[in-house]
Structure formats: structure tokens, C-alpha cells
Amino acid sequence: MSLPHALLTALIERSCSGSELAERFDHSIGYFWQASHQQIYRELARLEGAGFVHGSPVGGARGGKKTYRVLPKGVKELRRWLVERPAPSPVRDELMVRLRAEAVIGPTRLIEELACLAEQHREKLNVYREIEAKDFSQKTARVDEQLRHFVLKAGIDFETQRIAFCEEAISILKGR
Amino acid sequence: MSLPHALLTALIERSCSGSELAERFDHSIGYFWQASHQQIYRELARLEGAGFVHGSPVGGARGGKKTYRVLPKGVKELRRWLVERPAPSPVRDELMVRLRAEAVIGPTRLIEELACLAEQHREKLNVYREIEAKDFSQKTARVDEQLRHFVLKAGIDFETQRIAFCEEAISILKGR
DNA sequence: CCGCCCATGTAAACGGTTACATGATTTA
DNA sequence: TAAATCATGTAACCGTTTACATGGGCGG
16 A cells, blocks of 8 residues: 555655646656546545645636645654555566467467567657656765665666567467 | 456466465466555455356355366456556655655655665565576567566566666765 | 255445536636 | 646556465365
8 A cells, every 4th residue: 555655655745636646646656656637636535644744725817726734743654654564566567468368368369468568668668768868877975866766767777678588478379 | 347357367377266366376477566465355256256256165165265267258258358458557655755855855864775685675676586587587479478477577677677777776875 | 964065146345437626826 | 717737636546465265076
């Protein structure tokens, strides 16, 4: 259950409204923990109910816009969560299931789907590389920046591995 | 929604009862798509309702044990699913969220949790390697066996990457 | 016969997804 | 002022998780 803590993290970096948060999420933490705007609004309401954040209406602004900021209790909660023992995240990889199925009842037209999937991963990889070139082109001594860069690199590694995976699967499937 | 198709795949490989299936799952497909016995029983009931599998009571056996076998309609369904265009699976990586949080409110005692996590991944990696040595030590021309081996290798790559990830994160965190 | 385990199953709570609703602000 | 858009939210559904329930063999 990481969403509330991901939101707390983002709000500590900078307070903002629900919609802004959803947007920022798409471009940073969202690469590793996606959330729709409905989830975000619901979770903000819960966090407010628990006294972790406070949302104050933006004076005279459009819509019912509210700016959420993290309360001390929220920081404490995030710190508490951070030192919990993390369980290895349960693996749920549909692609593997597909390949096992293909092994049993194949051949099907899975090759084309794999090629398409590889292309999608290539696009995501390019996005990551651009972010890296823009935000992390020079070395830094600051640990927090190193961590952010590191998280991005992990994303790059992941996409790279996925592409190689698709390509090797295709070459095995073609070998028949 | 891969669980029903993972179950169909396993049952095509060999018909068996729900409990056996849960056990087999733990040692093969379960590495990539975990499912509790409750999920499996419920899904079997659904698959039977849909006419994809048929469960016949094991004659005179203990408990209400039933053996499930896949019906032609089930094979057809699996084939249909297999050629659907797969969406890239949504990424949900709690560890990344933790590191972002650490970057914002750290330092905490995350290092020790990471070391523990790395150890868990090392254990899983060893299990995979043993399976590989036992079941896939010699080359084969059969595509289905190549695919099964390939899926296992992907698991090995994944665990290896995770271990490296934990270790690098630790070394960054120590650098302060 | 009693207690334990095994196979099966039910129930409740929760997170995530999708579709839709409300009200205010900008724009044509 | 009507239409489009934005910010916020509600409702219903589905899969997953956890805890508990039933009921039949088996060992003492």
C-alpha cells in the first residue's frame, strides 16, 4: 500500500492541489507507481481524515481548488512507513503467463504482439533517457539528487531488460 | 486479468485438483503470477461455470476432491486471449517509492531493510538457478522447452537486477 | 472416538479501474 | 450567454488479501 506514502512524498517536496499533484505524479513518481486522478482525490480525502495533510481552499481561485500541505503527523507517518521491513513485491507478469501459454498451445500470432510491446518499451526508454539528459547530465554530491537519478536509472534498466526480453522471445518463436 | 488463463495453461499441461493446482502453481507459473488457494478455487468455479473446464469428483477419494480438466472451449478461450494485444503491464514498484521518500525525508534506517531485501532476492535467485540446473541443463530443439527455459531465465535476470539495485542503493545511502 | 489435517469454500475489507456527475471558470 | 474545459468528486465493479467456516479422512 504505497500510494498514500507516495503522495506524502510528493507533497513534502512541494504542496499543491489534487489536479496539480496528479499531473506531477505522471512525470516523476508515477513512473513507478501509477495512480488515476480518482485514486488521488480519494486518497487525499483519507489522508486529510487521518490528519496527515491539510487542504485549504485556494483564495478566490477557480473551481473548488484546494492546496494540500503535509502536517507534522504526516511526516511522522512517512518516516514510520519507511523503516518498515519491505516484503519483496509480489510479481505479476502477464507476459510470462502468455509465453507459458504459447509453449503449451502455440503457435499463435504472439510474435507480432511482442514486437508491438517492444516498441512501446522503446518509446518509454527514450522518454527516460531524455529526462536523464535534461535533469541529471552532471554529477552531484547531493545524496537526494543521486537517489532520484538512481531511481530513474533503475527505470532505464528495467525498460532495457524488457526490450531484450521481447526480442529474444521473438527469435525463439521464429525458430520454428 | 491473467489468472484464469494461467490456470487454463497449467491444467492443459496436466489435469489435477484445486489443491494440487495451488501447489504446482507455487513451483512454476506462480513465480510470475502468484495466486492464493482462495483465488484458485473461486476462479476454478468460474471457469467451470463458463464451460472452460470440468471438475469431476475423484472416486472415493478423501475430502471433496475434484479433478479439473480443460474442455475444448477452454483451449479456444486461451487461444483467443493469447493473440490479444497486451498492454505494457502497469509498473508498481514500492521500492522506488521508498527511495524517493528517503531522498525527501531521509536519512532513515532504510539501509538495513535494503540489505534484508537483497538477501531475500538472493535466496529466490538460488532457487531459480537450482531449477535451471535440474530441468534445463542441456540444450533442446523443442520450442516449448526453450520457451519454458527462457521464462525461467527472465526470472533469473529479474532477481539479479534487483540484487544489484539494492546493493547500489545501499552504497549511495552509505555515502553520506 | 477424538483431535488434527487436508481440501474446499465463504465473507468482508481494500485497492484499482471505469464511467459518470457537479459546479465553477474561461472562451467563443 | 452558451459551450468547452477544469477541478473535484461519486458510484459501481473487479481482483486481491485476510480471516474464518465446513466437512471428510486419518492417527492416536
